[in-house]
Amino acid sequence: MNDASCGNAKLGHVWREFCEELAQAGDVLMREEAPGAAIDQAEGLRYLSRLTRTALNMLVDSADPDFPRLFLLCDDKIKIGADNPDNLYQQCVVSADREYRITGKRNTVPYFSIGSKANRYATDGTMASTGEIEFADMEFGPDGSFEIVVSKDEKPGNWLPMSDDTSLLIVRQTFDDKKTQVPADVRIERIGPGPETPLVLRPEQIESQLKGAAQWVRGTANTFADWSEWFKAQPNRIYDGDQAVFYRAGGDPNIWYGHIYFDLQPGEALVIRATPPECRMWNFQLDNWWMESLDHVNNPHVWINGSMARYEPDGSVIVVCADADPGFANWIDLAGHREGTGLWRWLGAKDHPVPQVEVVRL
Numbered sequence: 280m281n282d283a284s285c286g287n288a289k290l291g292h293v294w295r296e297f298c299e300e301l302a303q304a305g306d307v308l309m310r311e312e313a314p315g316a317a318i319d320q321a322e323g324l325r326y327l328s329r330l331t332r333t334a335l336n337m338l339v340d341s342a343d344p345d346f347p348r349l350f351l352l353c354d355d356k357i358k359i360g361a362d363n364p365d366n367l368y369q370q371c372v373v374s375a376d377r378e379y380r381i382t383g384k385r386n387t388v389p390y391f392s393i394g395s396k397a398n399r400y401a402t403d404g405t406m407a408s409t410g411e412i413e414f415a416d417m418e419f420g421p422d423g424s425f426e427i428v429v430s431k432d433e434k435p436g437n438w439l440p441m442s443d444d445t446s447l448l449i450v451r452q453t454f455d456d457k458k459t460q461v462p463a464d465v466r467i468e469r470i471g472p473g474p475e476t477p478l479v480l481r482p483e484q485i486e487s488q489l490k491g492a493a494q495w496v497r498g499t500a501n502t503f504a505d506w507s508e509w510f511k512a513q514p515n516r517i518y519d520g521d522q523a524v525f526y527r528a529g530g531d532p533n534i535w536y537g538h539i540y541f542d543l544q545p546g547e548a549l550v551i552r553a554t555p556p557e558c559r560m561w562n563f564q565l566d567n568w569w570m571e572s573l574d575h576v577n578n579p580h581v582w583i584n585g586s587m588a589r590y591e592p593d594g595s596v597i598v599v600c601a602d603a604d605p606g607f608a609n610w611i612d613l614a615g616h617r618e619g620t621g622l623w624r625w626l627g628a629k630d631h632p633v634p635q636v637e638v639v640r641l
Contacts, residue, residue, distance in 0.1 A: 293486045300493035301331065307500045312508045318615055319568050326569040329357045330499055334492040337372065342488055344374035345473045349450070349465060358571035360503050360528065361538070361622040364582045365562055367462055369450035375441045379429040380470045385419060386461035390453035390560060390626065395429065395439055396529055398447040406447070406529030410440030413533065428470075451531060453560060453626065455586040502528065503570040507620055510540035515549060516636050517623065535631040537623035541565075541600065543613070548601035548641050550608075551623070553634035554594055559627030561585045563598055563634075565611055566620045573614050580604075580612040605641055 307313065308323045333352055341348040352370045353362040362368065367388075373379060373395070385391065392413035396406045412427060417437045419425050428434040429448065431441050439448075448467075454460045510518045517537040525536045541549050555561050562584035566572055573581035588596050588609050597608035600621070604610045623634050 297489040304497040304500050307504050322567050330496045333357045334495045338492045339488045342372050347371045347467045355576045361566050361570045362572050364575035365454050367452040371448040375443050375445045378471050381427040381467045383465040385423040385463050388452045388463050391463050392451045394449045395441045395445045396447045397444040405527045409442040409445045412439045510538050514540050514542045515638050517633050535625040539621045542618045551598040551634050551636050556628045556630040558625050561625050563623045568619050570620050583609050
């Protein structure tokens with residue numbers, strides 16, 4: 280094959296343009312409201328590197344809707360938008376003009392949902408829901424096996440709708456105890472017409488993918504920096520915001536989200552009191568300013584859920600966020616942070632009581 284038939288253009292400029300556009304995401308570190316403490320700036324740099332890693336995975340290596348690939352958007356290190364320590368997050372790039380089959384086995388995970396989304400993080404910071412399905416909506420075989428068809432047109436049985444701008448599927452699995460409960464097995468395949476093998480990579484394709492990845496990193500970093508600034512306007516209390524904002528960003532419509540911005544002086548602690556309503560699950564976590572969950576793999580004291588909590592005689596829960604264990608209530612470790620964010624979730628609750636917060640000196 281000669282150069283005339285395959286092209287002979289050098290693409291070094293494409294890489295430079297990608298790096299230059301990616302570098303613009305660093306402006307988020309210089310925001311006036313962004314904290315300047317060493318821990319926060321260091322975590323911000325690490326955060327941008329993590330976003331870059333997951334963007335390349337999603338928009339380059341997992342971007343072919345004809346050969347769908349489930350991947351972990353968040354894991355034990357990659358953290359985005361107050362990711363839930365009790366969750367396993369999987370995603371898959373899809374196209375609304377295809378149809379897909381999801382098969383698997385439910386195993387022992389308590390909560391499992393799949394949402395089809397219009398992923399616009401690179402442009403306006405939204406990820407609107409275009410369809411949702413969860414265990415409670417599904418039919419299973421005697422052995423716990425299941426099959427879901429994903430398409431724009433309604434199908435019999437378990438069906439997950441898509442719309443014209445659907446581009447992503449999000450699988451959420453939520454656990455009471457990840458060490459003992461078994462995740463659902465999940466597989467996805469395209470059904471219907473399409474290529475038998477992936478097409479040969481074209482220069483314009485990888486150029487577009489790299490550009491999209493850089494835009495996604497910048498858009499995602501700024502989206503959640505905006506959120507931290509919103510929450511900071513009402514410090515040390517559950518943010519009084521519209522839940523629709525969180526759903527438009529990809530949140531699960533079965534969950535009530537109670538975000539908080541904490542701002543503490545040395546020796547101060549955050550005390551949160553709540554009485555859990557009738558609900559399927561609940562939890563609370565601390566996050567840094569960039570809305571990353573803290574290191575819950577190596578530090579078991581940075582979050583708590585309904586199965587872990589110690590309850591008061593009246594059924595209420597007291598959570599104390601402090602530098603060290605105060606010796607009472609449920610301790611959440613600040614892990615060196617003086618300011619940052621946090622999130623309280625009620626999953627499947629009929630009522631959504633707002634936890635009460637106060638700052639105390641220990």
